[in-house]
Amino acid sequence: MTRDEASGAGCDPADLPRHPRAYPESLPVTGAWQPGDEVGGRLFLDVAPGRPFALEGGGVLDQVTMAYETWGELAPGADNAILVCHALTGDSHAFGRSGNGHATPGWWNGVIGPGCAIDPERHFIVCVNVLGGCQGSTGPSSIEPGTGRPYGSRFPTVTARDMVRCQAAVADHLGVDRWLGVVGGSMGGMQVLEWGVMFPRRVRSLAPLCTAVAASAQQIAWSAVGRTALALDPRFRGGDYYDAGPGDGPAAGLAIARSVAQITYRSNEVFTERFDRELVNPRAVYGPWDRFQVESYLDYHGAKLVRRFDANSYLVLNRSMDLHDIARNRGSLESAVARFSSVPVLTLSIVSDTLYPTVQQTTMRDIVRAGGGRCDHHVIKSPDGHDGFLLATREVGSHLAGFLREVEGNG
Amino acid sequence: MTRDEASGAGCDPADLPRHPRAYPESLPVTGAWQPGDEVGGRLFLDVAPGRPFALEGGGVLDQVTMAYETWGELAPGADNAILVCHALTGDSHAFGRSGNGHATPGWWNGVIGPGCAIDPERHFIVCVNVLGGCQGSTGPSSIEPGTGRPYGSRFPTVTARDMVRCQAAVADHLGVDRWLGVVGGSMGGMQVLEWGVMFPRRVRSLAPLCTAVAASAQQIAWSAVGRTALALDPRFRGGDYYDAGPGDGPAAGLAIARSVAQITYRSNEVFTERFDRELVNPRAVYGPWDRFQVESYLDYHGAKLVRRFDANSYLVLNRSMDLHDIARNRGSLESAVARFSSVPVLTLSIVSDTLYPTVQQTTMRDIVRAGGGRCDHHVIKSPDGHDGFLLATREVGSHLAGFLREVEGNG
Numbered sequence: 001m002t003r004d005e006a007s008g009a010g011c012d013p014a015d016l017p018r019h020p021r022a023y024p025e026s027l028p029v030t031g032a033w034q035p036g037d038e039v040g041g042r043l044f045l046d047v048a049p050g051r052p053f054a055l056e057g058g059g060v061l062d063q064v065t066m067a068y069e070t071w072g073e074l075a076p077g078a079d080n081a082i083l084v085c086h087a088l089t090g091d092s093h094a095f096g097r098s099g100n101g102h103a104t105p106g107w108w109n110g111v112i113g114p115g116c117a118i119d120p121e122r123h124f125i126v127c128v129n130v131l132g133g134c135q136g137s138t139g140p141s142s143i144e145p146g147t148g149r150p151y152g153s154r155f156p157t158v159t160a161r162d163m164v165r166c167q168a169a170v171a172d173h174l175g176v177d178r179w180l181g182v183v184g185g186s187m188g189g190m191q192v193l194e195w196g197v198m199f200p201r202r203v204r205s206l207a208p209l210c211t212a213v214a215a216s217a218q219q220i221a222w223s224a225v226g227r228t229a230l231a232l233d234p235r236f237r238g239g240d241y242y243d244a245g246p247g248d249g250p251a252a253g254l255a256i257a258r259s260v261a262q263i264t265y266r267s268n269e270v271f272t273e274r275f276d277r278e279l280v281n282p283r284a285v286y287g288p289w290d291r292f293q294v295e296s297y298l299d300y301h302g303a304k305l306v307r308r309f310d311a312n313s314y315l316v317l318n319r320s321m322d323l324h325d326i327a328r329n330r331g332s333l334e335s336a337v338a339r340f341s342s343v344p345v346l347t348l349s350i351v352s353d354t355l356y357p358t359v360q361q362t363t364m365r366d367i368v369r370a371g372g373g374r375c376d377h378h379v380i381k382s383p384d385g386h387d388g389f390l391l392a393t394r395e396v397g398s399h400l401a402g403f404l405r406e407v408e409g410n411g
Numbered sequence: 412m413t414r415d416e417a418s419g420a421g422c423d424p425a426d427l428p429r430h431p432r433a434y435p436e437s438l439p440v441t442g443a444w445q446p447g448d449e450v451g452g453r454l455f456l457d458v459a460p461g462r463p464f465a466l467e468g469g470g471v472l473d474q475v476t477m478a479y480e481t482w483g484e485l486a487p488g489a490d491n492a493i494l495v496c497h498a499l500t501g502d503s504h505a506f507g508r509s510g511n512g513h514a515t516p517g518w519w520n521g522v523i524g525p526g527c528a529i530d531p532e533r534h535f536i537v538c539v540n541v542l543g544g545c546q547g548s549t550g551p552s553s554i555e556p557g558t559g560r561p562y563g564s565r566f567p568t569v570t571a572r573d574m575v576r577c578q579a580a581v582a583d584h585l586g587v588d589r590w591l592g593v594v595g596g597s598m599g600g601m602q603v604l605e606w607g608v609m610f611p612r613r614v615r616s617l618a619p620l621c622t623a624v625a626a627s628a629q630q631i632a633w634s635a636v637g638r639t640a641l642a643l644d645p646r647f648r649g650g651d652y653y654d655a656g657p658g659d660g661p662a663a664g665l666a667i668a669r670s671v672a673q674i675t676y677r678s679n680e681v682f683t684e685r686f687d688r689e690l691v692n693p694r695a696v697y698g699p700w701d702r703f704q705v706e707s708y709l710d711y712h713g714a715k716l717v718r719r720f721d722a723n724s725y726l727v728l729n730r731s732m733d734l735h736d737i738a739r740n741r742g743s744l745e746s747a748v749a750r751f752s753s754v755p756v757l758t759l760s761i762v763s764d765t766l767y768p769t770v771q772q773t774t775m776r777d778i779v780r781a782g783g784g785r786c787d788h789h790v791i792k793s794p795d796g797h798d799g800f801l802l803a804t805r806e807v808g809s810h811l812a813g814f815l816r817e818v819e820g821n822g
Contacts, residue, residue, distance in 0.1 A: 157697045220688070294631050298636065
């Protein structure tokens, strides 16, 4: 067990070091899981068994499995269920320890937990690995029925709308007619917004955090350059690399895509504070490939992702983010937002987030309000950039707790 | 001749379209060259003939050639000479048309030109292709003496200090004992600062624009990811790709490095204004590699750079930027800056520049002033991001003109 996994600071992570300089022994500690809690067991659901699942983009999947986890218990009135939607490289393990099939601790420990905003002692919490993912749900590495081989390059394009339809099937299965809240940041927030447009009567509140009503040109540009780099890796083999042998996939390419993303997820301020111009080896300065600490950091995060994530899933989910646009084929942004005008919305911005800048969340807020809806908006003064929605658990949790309590009170 | 090259708007580019939506027929027009001007002829100087040239990093070059261009005439008192230092993918062709050996029009047309801040009718203007470059100066694609083969991977690490020593040799050759001004943005600004520290008595003024006293962790991170992507290209062959056959170099890898850089050079605002979510083909939406216009833009700029730039030069110059730190081996930043405390300094920021954010230039200003020096600082309200130092020619030229005139008046 690493130090991360053993940490148990409950919902008060203030005593944890935020940006230790030494690396990589002390990665940022985001976990706040309580020792003694059980690891959430992963469950599986066959969505629409026996029927093909038609995707928004025109593709068809003959069989769709959703992997999900739950924490807490559904109340007799089924009015305490919260759906947590994960971001690009997240999975269903939003809460708990690592180990037992989970490569990392819960990605939202500290927002989810006993006494936290989303509380397994009060709420029935559900998190579903998205369609196209690689942590149990159907994705490019799944076996294509009838072929006995992984989909690879044949896996179809999926969108946030497809993901939400799969999540709705899980809700049906679990007996959740209406979520108390649907909550998520970044790519997760895209799903939250689609829940509002697609199933407004199935949601009592929405919390799309650090996200946008549509991916911007700059966001698409960052995605594109990462995907192009990944595909340049000769081991990518057009996406059909699963038969090439264990470990012979496009690890280098995926690591580069991750590095690009990792820089956009953080901020200039944090990079300067943590790494400044420190060298890996202070005596190795002038070699063409001598390295600064920040390069080592990028390599480390690239290698870490490669160990737990499939390159094809990265491409598929990344592309779904580029395609995110709640207005597509719905006439206008206004008419899409009008669908959930009776549902209270909370959105958050991180002041240092240059990837999903505050203007995207204020745009969302203004459109919701212009349509007669309610949208609360807060800016969190964290230096952590886009990753603030994962790291600033105290501030995110505080705003979310207040919002959810009010929604619960109005039940 | 393209539309860019034919444009002749003098120093008033206000009537040129700034951000046309259609693409790629209408790239941003930065040229302001006057028809009838001659293309600057490229000249060559053998630096320290017969003697090895020892580099800061420990490498040695047996022969060093500098390619440079000049415009205007050196005054009898040799007091009107301005050195213009180019940025990463620039070259000596700071002013003039394209054609006749120049792939692009002068990169600072509009700042340089008749009636402009830097005026060939009043000034003797010099621009030197940097050491490590690929436009005539010695670089990785040059033939290594005694081997008959290009250096490739054997080309040593160079720093801004090495570049400046080569420029000083050109100054000696041209009879310029003291520059009226040394001027440049981004990587060019790094050389400007090194001129101040290394040769304070040879400069009457310094204008390091949109640059920093040392590369930041985030800037290093962006460099690193581009270089790693370039090296992933199987055609890179560790840097020894020149013998592989014409056009068989790491074009795809260099294009990715360029794409990464291109996004950091611009701004979210400009990308949204120019491209938003427009598709290359509005009917091709859901294919895994269907493209948005912004992707086409990145591809175009990648391909354009590949046609005129050597991948090894890109790596060498990029690395020199990471190594930029005027304090290195000089005790402290303060003691380095103290060397040019009697030289007036002008620096500029672009408000939307997230790669070289304003805080870097205010830091520079504050350190110069704390040491008793003079540093003027202005923020230009351009949406063009870091590239604003190339594109906002009117504003850059205006500040530069006022600064240089004052220095000239104090001659």
